Amino acid sequence: MSAAAPSKSGFFDCRDSFAATIEALAEADPRIVTVVSDSVGSSKLGNFRKKFPDRMVNVGIAEQTLVAVGAGLANGGKVPFVSAASCFITGRALEQVKADIAYSNVNVKLIGQSSGVAYGELGPTHHSIEDLAWLRLFNNMKLIVPADPWQTAEAIKAAAAHDGPVFVRVSRMAVPALERPEGAKFEIGKAETLVEGTDATIIANGTMVHRAVAAAKTLAAEGISARVVNMATVNPLDEAVIASAAETGAIVTVEEHSVRGGLGGAVAEVVATTNPVPMRILGFPGFVPTGSAEWLFDHFGLNEAGIADAVRQTIARKK
């Protein structure tokens, strides 16, 4: 079933961080429960089930009920983490996410697992490159796309601490731990600048962040100073960081998502209505052909070389 890249040394599957964090949170807070749709293994919640058998609700392959049961559990005083493949928890249950969670404004955490094109060759039915565009319309729902194991753990803790609906998009794609300054903190709605730069800004999230950092290093060798911002929260956006990015005069966004309506669309809304500068949105154009996730990244230029090219071209459009 898994089409994830083989894990290599120094690379991590962020689902492990999710699982370890939710187990630790559940130890401390008896209100925390998990809700799954036969998605125990794919959510890496097998250990949670062993530790807290009465605090896992498995509704079977029934995503509408999965999400609605989360809403009901919140009504009953629980803090439910509802976890399933991102393509199904969003697309299959979108009206439940809208009416039962967002519009009802309840304290439910939706965990979209194996998001983006992680399922590779299984194809667009199992890809989730539309989820952020759909969910971004629910203004009160926090949307977090963590980039590495540390940020995944922090995002899950922040989601538990926040009283209200949160969606955390978790990848099964192997990613390295990002280098951060000592004492780095995660806060919902705050972006982090990983590489300083003045000629252009790359705004990325999730699995694309480490690729953006690599591209900035390539560009630096050519004398191009590219800033890298990890915009882990897609809603609410860190508009101050976007305003600062616009001051570099060129912005390239990179995401494991459709180029329509995701991170790039969100950033473009801010840039176009405040300080228009040349922009490029990197992502997938729509349904993608057959290929592994890594092959798809390379095919659509979502890699070090492709991001660096996009930065050069966007800088060239500066007036």
Place this chain on the structure above:
Amino acid sequence: MTSTAPDLRNDQVAAIADKALWIRRRSFQMVYEAQQGHPGGDFSATDILATLYFGVLRYDPKKPRDPDRDRFVMSKGHCTGAFYSVLAAAGYFPEADLSTYMEPLSMLNGHPNRNYLPGVETNTGPLGHGLPVATGIAIAGQIDNADFRTFVLTGDGELQEGSNWEAALTCAHRKLENLTLIIDRNRLQQGARTEDTASLDPLDDKWRAFGWHVEMVDGHDHAQLLDVLSASPKGRGKPLCVIANTFKGKGVSYMHDNVAWHHGVPNKEQYEQAMRELV
């Protein structure tokens, strides 16, 4: 089935009948003044709602989020005339607020919003949402071994939504005896009879086959409703489905069992005639 002494119980049934009459009159006034609404379904559900709020549910309108309250989920969220009227009658907000029904910025939206209005458990409107949410509430109670009960009222046409049957599996699988589904079986959906659209019969057999305990009642008989809804669920080991046989537009002659009154609104003569009949 109920442990209440006979005299008290008769008083209670009479009081429920009074409330039901008030709800019918008040909700129809709301629909008349707003010139919008779903009065046919309001009237088929009225006796169920009156029985729940004045004979069955444990609640304190001053503490609408009390963790120990019984939950009522109005899955047929379009029938807000009756729902808002019963909430006002129960004391959740002043009756005068009912006159703002569907006005700009009113708390009384065409479909209920828990963030506007105390007493609303979840925002409904799209059909097939109430039972799955109520399932989650009942599971929370089951996990905590709490003694609150969860009730959900659906329409019958609404059961054509597949989400109900997903939830039905989970309710039976988890033996949610603390959950009661009431089906307002008026046999009419928006455009036609249910049996001429996507048949539901034999509806009782369907729920039994899904692992539920089923009771059939006259959904306009307060005593029957009171008996079946107030009976203790403890030890039943199954969720309860109450099929309440009703009539759309019950109480007003020209609306009775008439599909045109799903979302019909009365003119002045029709309104006045209804008020003469609803006494």
